[in-house]
Amino acid sequence: MKPTEVLKTYFGYDTFRRGQEEIIEAILRGRDALAIMPTGAGKSVCYQVPALMLPGITLVVSPLISLMQDQVKALNDAGIHAAFINSALTEGQIRKALSLASQGVYKIIYVAPERLESWEFQDFAAHTEISMVTVDEAHCISQWGQDFRPSYTKIVDFIRRLKRRPIVSAFTATATETVKTDILRSLQLANPKVVVTGFDRENLYYSVEHIRKKDDFILDYIEKHPADSGIIYCATRKNVDKLYEELFKRSVAVTRYHAGLGGVERKKNQEDFIYDRSPVIIATNAFGMGIDKSNVRYVIHYNMPQSMENYYQEAGRAGRDGEPARCILLFSPQDMMINRFLLEQKDFSELTGEEARLIRQRDTRRLQTMEQYCRSTECLRNYILQYFGEEMEGPCENCGNCHREYTEVDMTEEAKQVVRCVTETRGRYGIQSVIGTLMGANRARLRELGTVDYESYGSLKEKNEADLRALISQMVSEGYLHQTEEQYSVLKLGDTTPLMEEDTRVILRTWKAKEPEKKKKAAR
Numbered sequence: 001m002k003p004t005e006v007l008k009t010y011f012g013y014d015t016f017r018r019g020q021e022e023i024i025e026a027i028l029r030g031r032d033a034l035a036i037m038p039t040g041a042g043k044s045v046c047y048q049v050p051a052l053m054l055p056g057i058t059l060v061v062s063p064l065i066s067l068m069q070d071q072v073k074a075l076n077d078a079g080i081h082a083a084f085i086n087s088a089l090t091e092g093q094i095r096k097a098l099s100l101a102s103q104g105v106y107k108i109i110y111v112a113p114e115r116l117e118s119w120e121f122q123d124f125a126a127h128t129e130i131s132m133v134t135v136d137e138a139h140c141i142s143q144w145g146q147d148f149r150p151s152y153t154k155i156v157d158f159i160r161r162l163k164r165r166p167i168v169s170a171f172t173a174t175a176t177e178t179v180k181t182d183i184l185r186s187l188q189l190a191n192p193k194v195v196v197t198g199f200d201r202e203n204l205y206y207s208v209e210h211i212r213k214k215d216d217f218i219l220d221y222i223e224k225h226p227a228d229s230g231i232i233y234c235a236t237r238k239n240v241d242k243l244y245e246e247l248f249k250r251s252v253a254v255t256r257y258h259a260g261l262g263g264v265e266r267k268k269n270q271e272d273f274i275y276d277r278s279p280v281i282i283a284t285n286a287f288g289m290g291i292d293k294s295n296v297r298y299v300i301h302y303n304m305p306q307s308m309e310n311y312y313q314e315a316g317r318a319g320r321d322g323e324p325a326r327c328i329l330l331f332s333p334q335d336m337m338i339n340r341f342l343l344e345q346k347d348f349s350e351l352t353g354e355e356a357r358l359i360r361q362r363d364t365r366r367l368q369t370m371e372q373y374c375r376s377t378e379c380l381r382n383y384i385l386q387y388f389g390e391e392m393e394g395p396c397e398n399c400g401n402c403h404r405e406y407t408e409v410d411m412t413e414e415a416k417q418v419v420r421c422v423t424e425t426r427g428r429y430g431i432q433s434v435i436g437t438l439m440g441a442n443r444a445r446l447r448e449l450g451t452v453d454y455e456s457y458g459s460l461k462e463k464n465e466a467d468l469r470a471l472i473s474q475m476v477s478e479g480y481l482h483q484t485e486e487q488y489s490v491l492k493l494g495d496t497t498p499l500m501e502e503d504t505r506v507i508l509r510t511w512k513a514k515e516p517e518k519k520k521k522a523a524r
């Protein structure tokens with residue numbers, strides 16, 4: 001059989017999607033492979049089709065038990081002999097599965113990475129023909145990723161111990177250069193075929209809403225889209241519970257998911273959602289990996305996520321069927337505080353001080369990028385694609401920012417005051433102090449820092465804080481200023497400060513006010 005025939009016979013699809021055939025053909029020619037494809041692009045088929053065509057067994061290393069179980073069930077339903085070996089099985093069941101496997105009953109076996117380190121499993125592998133080792137969710141190998149799993153770094157030792165080196169293929173949705181390099185190096189892929197498919201999901205409509213009353217927005221949205229299935233992500237369990245109760249009180253059919261719930265309840269809630277008994281689920285980011293629900297029409301982020309990687313992955317759970325779907329991020333300035341707090345809570349006790357410092361720095365930079373996305377007035381799709389290293393031509397005309405109306409205000413003079421203030425701070429203070437100084441705030445902290453004696457002190461006292469924040473954010477993204485990446489970041493002058501040139505103008509784009517109750521500066 002040819003790959004297309006296998007695809008049709010076992011999976012029922014007529015054609016390959018972008019990238020799939022390239023990967024499959026490389027593997028069938030015996031070449032290692034790394035595929036970086038967005039969530040929902042169809043990575044599983046890329047190793048399942050060749051697994052059925054290679055002579056021996058394919059081992060799929062996968063990080064989550066639930067993920068393995070779903071995949072194996074889907075394969076079994078399609079008439080493919082597959083099994084999983086993980087801690088959900090008893091010793092006896094594992095022995096039985098391994099024995100069946102060595103008799104050639106299974107073509108595909110899913111294993112947790114820790115299992116590869118067990119003596120029993122290594123013994124099995126030594127006596128079995130293993131054609132391919134596939135590493136799913138391969139970004140777990142990278143210390144820089146959100147989902148680092150130390151046992152992933154030992155996969156390569158397992159492979160090295162095998163009598164014949166199998167084909168090694170790796171799959172992930174994380175496209176950043178560091179993660180990619182880490183995967184290639186850590187798995188020691190030999191002259192691999194690397195395929196990166198486009199990150200653009202044309203059917204997704206991205207938007208950011210700057211609002212305070214998030215609950216009202218969500219209630220209103222659900223009311224207006226009663227037939228739609230949606231996911232609402234919150235940053236914390238507490239937020240999940242609060243919102244859940246709020247919606248439950250108003251008899252909206254919702255369920256919830258977070259790591260604080262018992263296993264039974266989590267499973268039930270997840271299934272209620274998947275089978276549309278509760279079309280809406282409120283969840284922390286613990287929910288979603290490996291969930292394949294194609295008709296999710298919207299993903300709303302109640303809080304800003306910690307990175308573009310997270311956002312892209314979570315938002316990407318909308319519209320997997322290719323039909324139009326919405327990805328809405330509800331932003332409020334408090335989200336930065338919540339996220340800073342969450343990052344500070346991270347446990348680095350197993351890392352050296354230097355590693356911890358680097359990771360903190362990276363986390364902070366990611367968070368800043370995420371905030372920039374929320375405050376951006378540019379095309380949101382372009383922003384995302386550029387982040388993942390793709391270029392686009394012009395605005396997409398299909399995102400919240402492309403559809404929004406702006407007012408443009410010349411803020412050149414104000415920008416000059418900002419530059420003056422940052423110069424006076426000699427790049428030592430953060431955005432909060434700079435804004436306070438410019439507005440002439442009477443704060444003990446500013447007196448302590450001595451900024452009350454600056455020439456720029458109070459030079460913008462007629463401005464409001466939100467506008468100054470927006471201005472500074474825009475100045476950072478345009479390179480006039482630089483925001484450092486430490487945990488407590490400070491503002492410095494950018495590499496170029498061309499503002500002093502005659503004809504340079506800083507135009508602040510702000511959204512036309514939608515809310516009539518928008519606060520005005522007091523007249524007196």
Ligand code: ADP
Nearest residue numbers: 013015016017038039040041042043044045292
């Ligand atoms: P990923 O692991 O990349 O997130 P999956 O492998 O779960 O994505 O695939 C996402 C969905 O796309 C699944 O429902 C899968 O059956 C479907 N799919 C995969 N390949 C094809 C194809 N060639 N044609 C149509 N649907 C496909």
Ligand code: ZN
Nearest residue numbers: 379396399402
């Ligand atoms: Zn756009």
